[in-house]
Amino acid sequence: MLMYLASLNPIALFRSCPGGIAQGLIWGIMALGVFITFRMLNFADLTVDGSFATGGAVCIMLLLQGWNPEIALFFSFLAGVACGLVTGIFHTVFGIPDILAGILTQISLWSINLVNILGKANQAINAGTMKLRITSNFIYMPRTILILFICCAVIVVIMYWYLGTEHGSALRATGINPQMTRAQGINTDVMKVVGLALSNGLVALSGGMLSQYQGFADINMGRGAIVIGLAAVIIGEVIGMSIFGKRMNFMLRLSFVVAGSIIYYLVYVLVLWLKFPADEMKLLTAIVVAIFLAVPYLKGKSANSFGALARRNAKLAKQKQNDGKEEGSC
């Protein structure tokens, strides 16, 4: 035990924090995409595991061909939009249930990423020779974090604006009550497709940024991305609610998605520093997400359960009995 503690190096933890923040910001954009489908459209979209990797793959391949990094990211975004369109069409035109539609796209993307985009399991760039603005190079870390922070802020503002417009309101209504939305003359199928396209666009943009940051793209880089995105959304909500409670407005809700992602990655860094095996991180994340999803449900249930009612009544009855005794003894 002592040897384990002695082996922990506080300076190493300190040095890996900026990397955690940078990755948290990158995945925060991904989480904002998940937020659109999961929270706004009420659509459990599993496309993201595929579209995240597609974003990374497209970006790296364009960089390898000498494209400008920012333009490469733009094409990552477009590729993600296309992925979302496919899932949307599976769901609305062919009537495939949401989860299955996402899985079908995700699986197809795995092959497409491997065969048609990357050509092999992974492709790396020589990050040192390229003028990348997003890089894990420790010297440029403050600049990378600043740029990523600005990107997140801009995306949050754009999302806040869009979801407040007539079009965005229609999208939100579609997720809440499609029947009512159609009665207001809104084509709910179109809204779902738009939401999926935007969501996967952001997810792929995030994948592109990660590939620039780490200097390579890998067909497995998106595996489990949905769980990380959900973790960020949920951690952000729980923390945001505990700080702001009822005063939590929509801008804060969006900001806390990014905050949730940063917190997730800082915890990740800490857990790794404690020498927790990295391979088990996905298991840990899944457990955290399951707990965070279960707690509000169980809380609501226990407040409304027959068992709790019986216990409350029993307690009241006992109290009455005790009160009666005291009176009697007087």
Next chain:
Amino acid sequence: MLEIRDISKTFNAGTINEKKALDHVSLTLNDGDFCTVIGGNGAGKSTIMNAVAGVWPVDEGSILIGGKDVTGLCEYKRASFLGRVFQDPMIGTAADMQIVENLAMAARRGKKRTLRWGVTKQEYDRYRELLRTLDLGLEDRMTAKVGLLSGGQRQALTLLMATMQRPELLLLDEHTAALDPRTAAKVLEATDRIVSENKLTTMMVTHNMKDAIVHGNRLIMMSEGRKIFDVSGEEKKNLKVADLLRKFEEAGGANEISDRMVLDSQE
């Protein structure tokens, strides 16, 4: 205003669950008609409303609203002509959105959704006045989420949303059935007021025979997917609950009359 020409609808055709829910029904409503619809459970009342609203396509026949043939238009496209209030108070509004946001969406029914802001400043004042007419205190809770409202408040709000952008036809499907009698009376009162103020052409399904007689200038009775009775004018005014009960029996549908209908009508 509304012309239903010989429509039929069979659900689950060709299976053991086959159900002929509408059997060659025709109905013409004139401008400003307020038609009440009664009938036993499963008579096809909701089905005829859904057919007009375009929830699914009918098997045969055609539907015209304001002289325009809408038979081939899907639900969201017909919405520009229709205001609808449903039996379930949860269906007509978006629970997780504010009262103003719901109203703003209804104000844009049938219009293109642009990238302009969803609720403008001027709209707040307009909606406050509109909500005040309901007399439920909602004008002071405009930014509250609709999910926090009671069933009656939600129905009243849905009614407002259905009518604020004058619809060519207002469809009310047992919109007070889920409410307690006092709230139901209040919502019905608001319905009468809004319909007469705006001279709306209206179809109102109810299971309460007395309400069906008191409200509107036209009454139709449905049974087994067919229209079995259709009265208007003086004849409608002079109707008694007993007359309606007799009509039911004549149609051989005596056992269709639910206790609910008889009990509620006796109050």
